[in-house]
Amino acid sequence: MIVAERKPLEDIREMIAGYKKILIVGCGTCVTICWAGGEKEVAVLSSQLRLASKKDGNELEILEATIERQCEKELVEALKDKVQQVEAVLSMGCGAGVQPIAEIFPDMPVYPALNTTFVGMPEGEGVWVETCRACGDCFLDKTGGICPIVRCAKGLLNGPCGGTNNGKCEIDSEKDCAWTLIYRRLEQQGRLDAMRKYYPPRNFQAVIRPGKVETLPA
Amino acid sequence: MAKAFKETLNSGKFVVTSEIGPPKGTNLEKLIHHIDLLKDKVDALNVTDNQSSVMRFPSLGTCLLIKERGGEPILQMTCRDRNRMALEADLLFAYTRGIKNVLCLTGDFITIGDHKEARAVFDLDSLQLLHMVRILQSGKDLGGNELDGAVEFCAGATVTPEANPIEPQLIKFEKKVQAGAEFFQTQAIYDLDNFKKFMKYVRGLDKNIKILAGIVLLASAGMAKYMNENTPGVFVPQVLIDEMATAEKGKRVQKGIEIAGRLIRQIKEEAICDGVHIMAIGREEVVPDILAAGGL
Known part of the structure; x- marks a missing residue:
């Protein structure tokens, strides 16, 4: 939403x-x-x-x-x-x-x-959090369903920066470090290999802005 | 002329680097003084890149000054302020001016600095930047186009041995190793028992990985406590905080120098890692004293 x-x-x-x-x-x-x-x-x-x-x-x-x-x-x-x-x-x-x-x-x-x-979801009573950047090139298959593009302040694709602070983000101690969450989720699923891979720079033009999608009903 | 840093790294000697923080403005007097003070005392001088997201005289410009004055610069490059094209162009220029070392960093986030409303770029991350250096070295750019004249850099990266949790940090570290990082400068370390465990892991991974332990000068017990609470990945053991607290006012920095010297000596004597990277954070003046205290 x-x-x-x-x-x-x-x-x-x-x-x-x-x-x-x-x-x-x-x-x-x-x-x-x-x-x-x-x-x-x-x-x-x-x-x-x-x-x-x-x-x-x-x-x-x-x-x-x-x-x-x-x-x-x-x-x-x-x-x-x-x-x-x-x-x-x-x-x-x-x-x-x-x-x-x-x-x-x-x-x-x-x-x-x-x-x-933002595009997001409710986290609790009266609290909404951003969960999607509408980047046009979904990365969630590689990160256990947790988006680093939007949930990591720097949008990093290859793991955490040096700012992980006891599992929180260095710029806001109230926010979880996305890469700590991703690590735990992938570990839980036995999929840590996905995190060991190198991901090249993003295609920032996956959606040429302003975005336009043309499609037919299924 | 200073020896090429790559040669120093491969010489087997205990490597010593330090750091220069450029000024906010065009008065370069103090900066030049710091360069002259340190250039012959260390193997290479890092130059920070808009450190802590505070706009300053550029890292690249300072590296040129170091080069002109006969020192060996390490160009720190963050991904916060420039997209891939700007980073590539800067590297082409740096190479042609004899700057042959680059430290690939992600960079602090914008909001901790002094331009809080600026756009944070992060087109690349530190690992992608490291890969980019290698691609430029192969004679191509990130768009896949041929270069008329390639670059050659000794490229390094950073690691935070006290990160919590450590596992994701180590996965990224291993990716940096695979990307061909030729040296690592660590976040500040104070607890050598913890650091030895980290080094045991590193040596188990690959004996040739060059690690320079980050030595950050403690200026007071308050600073140590502050870092423990606020600086991610930094842990100052209580015994060192207590030791800093015993120093009288006016002698605290001296105590910090003593502690830094002791850490350096132990790292060197026990050959815990390949060298040290000394960060005096605004107190470049006392780096020679730290070196002396460390027996270097």
Whole structure:
């Protein structure tokens, strides 16, 4: 899933300063799961913005809508009636949600209320961790299903650096050293030979950015 | 003219290298003084490459200065700041200017340094860099293209004998050996019993692997404790911390020199490994005293 965090309220207020009527759009998929931009978060941001504007003596009218996926144009088109009533749209989707709205309503200023952080998974209650860099050249077969490209700070392919600190990463003692995890997993599976191999430099152009995949349904 | 480091390595003598940290800025006075102070006292001088992710005068430029002044430089190269093309180009240039030794490092992460928002490159890792040197040596570049004039380097690498856990570190070490690393300079070591165990493993692997034990000058008991808590792969035994604590203010560095000298003597007398790499970390001035204390 895509993980995002809401921008600070002050940054959002600065973006929408001057507008009197806006639409806040939530997204019902990834950012709902990571508590950043679902229906509840739309309601919270809405009331925070109203309150703050009132305090400053400004009237701000806010419409709310949450669609299942902002990254699907057909679903975004359903926002048309509401979009026509406002001066600006504040998207609580990830970056891939903001852009379809901006594309479908090219006359409408669209602002991001979130910072999209990574592709990841929940690690515990309210904690999400990055697990995939979307590099386009999956390496997980060689590392026991633990990605060093994203879980090692330096993205090393051939084993740990000298910064392994009691199995943690030298730059953050809260984070596991990916290569310690990989070593243990491969050892457990009797596959340490995979770690003894030399892996040549990565192909950083495995996906030519911006990425595009053309495929047919199976 | 200094003797080529490769020759020194193969001569069977106890090898001694030290390290120069370039300045932040263009005032090279102190740097040149340090080069002149050390160039004839050690077999080769490493030059750090934006050490600890702090932007400084370049390693390559400092190596040229060492060369000009008659010393034997070891170019430290990290993968943090340059992609493969930039690293290759720097090596072509270094070779043409008589720099024949390179130490292949991954490099510290960006955020520990003084340009915390910079992009960390890591296009290659230390092992791939080592392979790259060998590829350039074969007359090709990493794109598979022919070079008009190849390079020849004595290429080394690093190892952390006190890494925890040690097994993944040793797997990488073995990969560096297979990639043809001609020498290893270790992370700081203080516990010679632990280091002897590491050396027993190394000798069991291949008798010809050249290991230079990392000797980092202790400047105070506080520094020793700090390193134990914060520097990965460094372990200062309590007896040495206690010994540092007995030194009065103003005599602590002297005590550190004494300890470093003692470690060097024991390593040399017992032929534990092939030499030492002395890192005074900003106190290049006292390296001659460490050498004297070590009987070198």
